[in-house]
Amino acid sequence: MYDFGILFSSVLNGVTTGAVYALIALGLTLIYGVLHIINFAHGAALMVALYAVYLLKTQLGIDPYLALPLVVPGMFALGYALQRAIINRAGHGKDENILLVTLGISIVLENLALLVFKSDTRSIETAYTLTTVAIGPAMIALPKLVAFAGALATSALLLLILTRTDLGRAIRAVAKEKHGAKLMGIDVDHVYAMCFGIGLACLGAAACFLLPAYYVNPQVGAGFVPVAFTVVVLGGMGSFGGALLGGLLIGVVESLGGLFLGESLGQIGIFAVFIAVLLFRPQGLFGAKA
Amino acid sequence: MTNRRAFIRQSTAAATALAFPLVGGAQPKAVKVGILHPVTGALAYSGQQCREGALMAIEDINKTGIKSLGGAKIDALLGDAQSAPQAGAAEIEKMNEAACSAVVGAFASAICLATTQAAAKYNLPHVVDVGVADQIVERGLKNTFRFGPGYRTCAQVAVSNLHVLNTLAGKPAKTVMIIHEESLFGTGTAALLARELPGFGFEVKEVIKHANPTRDFNNIVLRMKAVNPDIVIPANYYNEYALLVRTMQQQKVAPKAIYSVLGGAASSYKFLKEFPDAANGIIDCNHWFNPKDKRALDLRKRVEAKGLFFTYELFNTYTAVQLLADAIERAKSTDRAAITEALASSTFSNHFMPYGATKFQNGQNLGAQPLMTQVIKGDIRVIVPRDYRETDPVFPMKA
Numbered sequence: 001m002y003d004f005g006i007l008f009s010s011v012l013n014g015v016t017t018g019a020v021y022a023l024i025a026l027g028l029t030l031i032y033g034v035l036h037i038i039n040f041a042h043g044a045a046l047m048v049a050l051y052a053v054y055l056l057k058t059q060l061g062i063d064p065y066l067a068l069p070l071v072v073p074g075m076f077a078l079g080y081a082l083q084r085a086i087i088n089r090a091g092h093g094k095d096e097n098i099l100l101v102t103l104g105i106s107i108v109l110e111n112l113a114l115l116v117f118k119s120d121t122r123s124i125e126t127a128y129t130l131t132t133v134a135i136g137p138a139m140i141a142l143p144k145l146v147a148f149a150g151a152l153a154t155s156a157l158l159l160l161i162l163t164r165t166d167l168g169r170a171i172r173a174v175a176k177e178k179h180g181a182k183l184m185g186i187d188v189d190h191v192y193a194m195c196f197g198i199g200l201a202c203l204g205a206a207a208c209f210l211l212p213a214y215y216v217n218p219q220v221g222a223g224f225v226p227v228a229f230t231v232v233v234l235g236g237m238g239s240f241g242g243a244l245l246g247g248l249l250i251g252v253v254e255s256l257g258g259l260f261l262g263e264s265l266g267q268i269g270i271f272a273v274f275i276a277v278l279l280f281r282p283q284g285l286f287g288a289k290a
Numbered sequence: 291m292t293n294r295r296a297f298i299r300q301s302t303a304a305a306t307a308l309a310f311p312l313v314g315g316a317q318p319k320a321v322k323v324g325i326l327h328p329v330t331g332a333l334a335y336s337g338q339q340c341r342e343g344a345l346m347a348i349e350d351i352n353k354t355g356i357k358s359l360g361g362a363k364i365d366a367l368l369g370d371a372q373s374a375p376q377a378g379a380a381e382i383e384k385m386n387e388a389a390c391s392a393v394v395g396a397f398a399s400a401i402c403l404a405t406t407q408a409a410a411k412y413n414l415p416h417v418v419d420v421g422v423a424d425q426i427v428e429r430g431l432k433n434t435f436r437f438g439p440g441y442r443t444c445a446q447v448a449v450s451n452l453h454v455l456n457t458l459a460g461k462p463a464k465t466v467m468i469i470h471e472e473s474l475f476g477t478g479t480a481a482l483l484a485r486e487l488p489g490f491g492f493e494v495k496e497v498i499k500h501a502n503p504t505r506d507f508n509n510i511v512l513r514m515k516a517v518n519p520d521i522v523i524p525a526n527y528y529n530e531y532a533l534l535v536r537t538m539q540q541q542k543v544a545p546k547a548i549y550s551v552l553g554g555a556a557s558s559y560k561f562l563k564e565f566p567d568a569a570n571g572i573i574d575c576n577h578w579f580n581p582k583d584k585r586a587l588d589l590r591k592r593v594e595a596k597g598l599f600f601t602y603e604l605f606n607t608y609t610a611v612q613l614l615a616d617a618i619e620r621a622k623s624t625d626r627a628a629i630t631e632a633l634a635s636s637t638f639s640n641h642f643m644p645y646g647a648t649k650f651q652n653g654q655n656l657g658a659q660p661l662m663t664q665v666i667k668g669d670i671r672v673i674v675p676r677d678y679r680e681t682d683p684v685f686p687m688k689a
Contacts, residue, residue, distance in 0.1 A: 002512075009512050013512075114330065119334030121529050132541070215529060217335070218334070219332065258509035
């Protein structure tokens, strides 16, 4: 058995990692909740955002955290354009088409990255990359703490947008009843594109918080997508609070699982929780009953 | 109508003019060689480095061509093993159908195990460039030749040198923790080390396995904190190695030595450039060139001029292709059986690896050996053996 200091460190580490999972899952759950599509290009879009942060740092010397006002709107624009110009048109309103289109986009993006950046794994060095903060007996890397705070702030902002703005009301209306919303004069295509844009903007924020402590290569998204899907299902498809809590929970389960069972076997914890939720609460922790 | 006729007439004339030199020039037929690496997927960085090494070797060889074949050029057929053994084996099928005379590849042990076996079905000679698992050359496959050392040799060299270093320093280190990646290479190396170390008086406190990719090493480092080993031995690929050592630095875990065996980043100029502080003092037992050979230093300059790093993947594959070209030269043929025969009796010595003249026994080059390096004052220097030593080792790292 480990002493308290090590257990505490592990839980804290899980919570901070989980916050980033939550942020990635938030984008995914928003897109699912409103557009009812599973975005297979989510991992590739995260990779694009990470490269953007990387380039801003290495080419222009912009710190990853200061890159937020550039990367987030950039990713939003990319998402908006992708939905309007490609997914909406090529999907013809059929779910299976849309699935394939997003899958296709991910393949194109990953191979473009491979062409431009090669498969080289790149990371950035900042003044604070190796800085740690002591919280009780635990040493937490500063970038992870910032990521945790950033993820919570982004989630709060997203929740505010959805509950307090006209856009949020429109999004919720479209999510509930597309045709009704259309009859009320809501531009459904615009709302769809806004959702896709916001979903990718979340990834932009996640990338800014992630890169100081992580790396980027063309396949980097593949590591996050299965976890993000698990978080979304765990929290309840389309539920924001669920995604946030699900992310944190998965982070802690993964961390403790890794500590007790080893890094390879520790992943079992995530899927054990996942299966348990599907068995006993199939609508997810925060999902409404069908 | 006139236009169409004119077009046909002109095209025929052009085609004849273009084709004629080929027919009349008596160019020797190129030798097709499969260059197979995991250039996409989790091992993509290493795979691309290997491919670059192979292409640079072919470029050099093609300056004169294979003399015994009238200056025939080597024609590379590039394959992607996608970081998966089955994809590697599928590429071998394609290379066989494309009438390749031989194959060089395929970096990772697990992939090499599949590709050598697939190539054996067609008696297709297969030079293994890295693949350190000893099973690769121990299955009696007549087509398989490995130029570099296997992990048993590397583990034995590493452990006996650790014993020497520790004894000379007054035996400050007693406990060891091994951290390895989960595929054949890491698992096999870790098992060998765990078996050998107790014989030299070291207690192996824990052996931890991790996946590729692993996103976060905090837990492993927390366990390291709990165990507090004197020596940490990582055996994994680049990304995970780099993340592990960085996390150790963050969590302020500083063992008496980070002593890598085939460490993915330990003796890498890339790692050194990106994380000079984290790399400082790391010892590695790995593939390494003869640091006193001018050809190696010249190649390093050329590689760096391309904006690449001179890593073991690159120079291992470079020399593996040279070995094959030498065999084709002596075989005087593109026939697979003749090349296999020439490889088996190879005495290739015109290379910059610290192996001496080549001598294969059951497909393993007997002279192949790893070198021990250490990161000292911002450079990777050879510390053992004495013949290649550039600087004295620093052990242990902390008082």
